[in-house]
Amino acid sequence: MSSSIQKGGKRPIIIAGPCSAETEDQMIETALQIKESCNIDMLRAGIWKPRTRPDSFEGVGEVGLSWLVNAGKELGIPTTTEVANTKHVEQALKAGVDVLWIGARTTVNPFAVQEIADALKGVKIPVLVKNPVNPDLELWIGAFERLEKSGITELGAIHRGFSVYKHTKYRNVPNWEIPIALHERLPNLPILNDPSHIAGNRDLLPEVSQKAMDLNFDGLIIETHRSPDTAWSDAAQQLTPKSLGVLLDSLVLRSRYSEKLDTEHISVLREKIGDLDDRLFEILMVRMQLSEDIGRFKKEHNITILQPEHWKKLISARLGRTSEYKLSDRFMRQVMDAIHQESIRHQVRVMNNALDTNE
Numbered sequence: 001m002s003s004s005i006q007k008g009g010k011r012p013i014i015i016a017g018p019c020s021a022e023t024e025d026q027m028i029e030t031a032l033q034i035k036e037s038c039n040i041d042m043l044r045a046g047i048w049k050p051r052t053r054p055d056s057f058e059g060v061g062e063v064g065l066s067w068l069v070n071a072g073k074e075l076g077i078p079t080t081t082e083v084a085n086t087k088h089v090e091q092a093l094k095a096g097v098d099v100l101w102i103g104a105r106t107t108v109n110p111f112a113v114q115e116i117a118d119a120l121k122g123v124k125i126p127v128l129v130k131n132p133v134n135p136d137l138e139l140w141i142g143a144f145e146r147l148e149k150s151g152i153t154e155l156g157a158i159h160r161g162f163s164v165y166k167h168t169k170y171r172n173v174p175n176w177e178i179p180i181a182l183h184e185r186l187p188n189l190p191i192l193n194d195p196s197h198i199a200g201n202r203d204l205l206p207e208v209s210q211k212a213m214d215l216n217f218d219g220l221i222i223e224t225h226r227s228p229d230t231a232w233s234d235a236a237q238q239l240t241p242k243s244l245g246v247l248l249d250s251l252v253l254r255s256r257y258s259e260k261l262d263t264e265h266i267s268v269l270r271e272k273i274g275d276l277d278d279r280l281f282e283i284l285m286v287r288m289q290l291s292e293d294i295g296r297f298k299k300e301h302n303i304t305i306l307q308p309e310h311w312k313k314l315i316s317a318r319l320g321r322t323s324e325y326k327l328s329d330r331f332m333r334q335v336m337d338a339i340h341q342e343s344i345r346h347q348v349r350v351m352n353n354a355l356d357t358n359e
């Protein structure tokens with residue numbers, strides 16, 4: 001049973017399985033459904049779950065390891081689970097899990113990554129490292145360095161997106177330029193994409209997965225569950241093995257970038273532009289929320305929405321900085337006018353009570 005994830009090997013590598021192992025029956029049945037509907041290379045399941053809030057399901061713990069390993073045997077493929085400390089590493093190794101992964105909430109913490117690296121000294125096992133929840137490339141690279149220093153030679157990265165305060169259409173914003181930069185820094189490191197944790201809902205999975213393929217990621221790790229809506233964790237983003245099969249069949253695989261360097265360059269630039277546009281609109285969204293707060297204040301204090309003097313001052317301050325931004329006066333004015341119009345529209349809605357006061 002090969003558990004190697006290599007650059008230039010089979011593409012895409014598909015790791016799939018439930019967010020969490022819940023029961024023995026759920027693991028075996030999920031495996032049987034996978035067998036029927038799709039071809040995957042490795043079975044995943046979370047045994048210890050890092051949850052945002054207490055009193056959520058925190059994983060079944062050690063007992064689930066044999067369920068995962070047995071389900072992997074049923075499929076004849078290797079297995080992988082998340083480890084966050086020495087105890088997890090020891091128990092996962094003892095149970096015969098083939099590949100370990102370090103979760104996004106662990107990668108942020110160099111103490112925790114070092115603890116895992118120390119526990120793995122002298123052990124030959126592939127380790128996948130998810131990006132840290134914050135968009136910090138150096139922290140991600142630091143985790144690989146710690147593992148390498150412990151003698152781990154088979155490494156892979158998982159891009160699972162980055163936390164933001166206000167959720168956009170994604171649960172975790174992709175910031176594609178970060179895995180692209182990781183590839184520039186560590187060209188031999190295989191990089192998988194985790195559309196499940198980026199999307200946060202199953203409808204977005206095809207779009208994110210296809211984008212990862214277009215960007216030449218080496219594989220995907222996707223959460224699949226026999227009955228996603230009743231999953232004990234991450235219900236909204238899981239899909240049945242049958243739907244996973246449909247998703248995998250729909251993926252269009254374009255040729256590797258190395259065969260078409262020009263296309264690679266353009267795609268990378270386009271991705272960077274797309275990400276900047278995403279951010280521009282996220283910033284505009286937050287800006288409009290502030291306009292609504294001002295609208296509420298004006299309403300409470302009986303002040304009119306239009307404050308022309310104030311607006312004139314804002315415009316001339318911006319126009320005074322066009323050369324600094326390398327933008328034309330005309331463009332600056334058009335953008336500012338459009339923002340002003342939209343902001344008034346939000347304030348009017350607040351005045352008319354069209355918005356919930358907590359919105």
Ligand code: PEP
Pocket residue numbers: 019046049050102103104105130160197
């Ligand atoms: C998971 O894969 O189920 C998980 C907890 O992911 P992350 O570390 O990306 O949040």
Ligand code: MN
Pocket residue numbers: 019020223233234
């Ligand atoms: Mn999950």
